Amino acid sequence: MARFLILLTLVFASALHARQVDVQNVGASESEVARLQSQVEPAFSHVKTQTGVDDQLDLQLVVVGGSRSFAELAARDGVGMHAESVLGYAQPGRRRIVLNLSGIRDRQLEPIGVLRHEIAHLVMGSALRVERPLWFEEGVAQYVESVALNELREAAGASPWLDFDNLADLDQALREEARAGAAYIEAREVIRLIVERFGESRFFKLMKRLESGDGPFEKAFEDVTGDSVATFENAWLEDRAGRAGERYAGFFGRNFWWLLLGLTALIIPLALVLARMRGKTQIDQWEETEKYFPSDPSWSYTDDEPAGYTPEDPDAWKQ
Structure with missing residues (x-):
């Protein structure tokens, strides 16, 4: 009971x-x-x-x-x-x-x-009771969203690859409509790098630190991760440069045959135009030569065939 x-x-x-x-x-x-x-x-x-x-x-x-x-x-x-x-x-x-x-x-x-x-x-x-930068706030929300379909849609949408000078620039880009799309995606990558670099347990510890109100953000970040925000910023920029190279390599890999087809479509018409121009140039040269050295069948060769010669009976003249 x-x-x-x-x-x-x-x-x-x-x-x-x-x-x-x-x-x-x-x-x-x-x-x-x-x-x-x-x-x-x-x-x-x-x-x-x-x-x-x-x-x-x-x-x-x-x-x-x-x-x-x-x-x-x-x-x-x-x-x-x-x-x-x-x-x-x-x-x-x-x-x-x-x-x-x-x-x-x-x-x-x-x-x-x-x-x-x-x-x-x-x-x-x-x-959370500690003020945090917008790149962290939006990055965590993007990281939490983590729906594979949505991320595939983002990739298929061919979002432009924008350069961000530093985390402050990324923070500002999140407030600008023209750069917000790429900035939101990058903010997620920043949080992913934090988790990969320091481990999920330290990321959770950082969140709990912010929840407790023990700030400011920069001090909480350094105390928990061991890196200052400036040190992490350099690591992020290096990581981003590596991802940029992978992005370009992936683009050429995915689109190799389309690029080859497009290049062929350009080369063939160009080759035809050049061939036509070359033929026209040769004709112009012949016409120029004809102008100064006109042809005259009467002196261009000597008729040394004997009288009575015919192709049908070449020996008739001997008779």
Whole structure:
């Protein structure tokens, strides 16, 4: 009986602390909204698995189906950049996430990845008590998103390879619409390098340090990893240079036959044009020679055939 009461108490306490999710549908299909709603708790669990940080606070999820409705909503919420380029946004202070299904569909991305991304922002905004650079914030959200389909779509989209002078430049690029696409992808690579270089356990330790409020960010980073941000920045630039070489090599490898076909398509017409020009030049030379040295059959050869010679009977003249 005592065990039953304890179990009942735990279940009741769990129900009291269960996250309340208020879902608002703004012109989206019911099936899409239901699918996203079912993935809210798995997304929070995924964020905790990837970062070691979690929260149990309530959430308001707004799913917008049309681009115009999303633009109007984003404008009211003061979201920067053009709304059509934004796939979603999180407002940690209001415990609110807004998703742009129209933009997500246009880019052929997986909505669950975007949901994870915004929940990561929500968790960091609620849990982390140290101010951190934008490249770290967005990089962690991109790293958490980690949907293979979305990353393949990004690669297929042929995002331009942009140069970033340093982490401060990457931070600024995330705020500029023209460079934001490449900057978001690169921010994810920065976090991946942190995890690869220092290990996942130190990355988790850094997140916990930021959660505890023991800052500033640069000091927390150096205390946990052993590298200053400046030292890591140099390592990132070296890593990026290596990835740039791989990117170019991969491009030529993937497109070798297309490049060869294109080169052939250029060479053949050029060869024909050159051949025609060469033939025309030869004719011009002949005409120039004819002008100064005209041909005259009467002196160009000597008729030494005997009288009475015919090709049909070459010996007739002897008779």
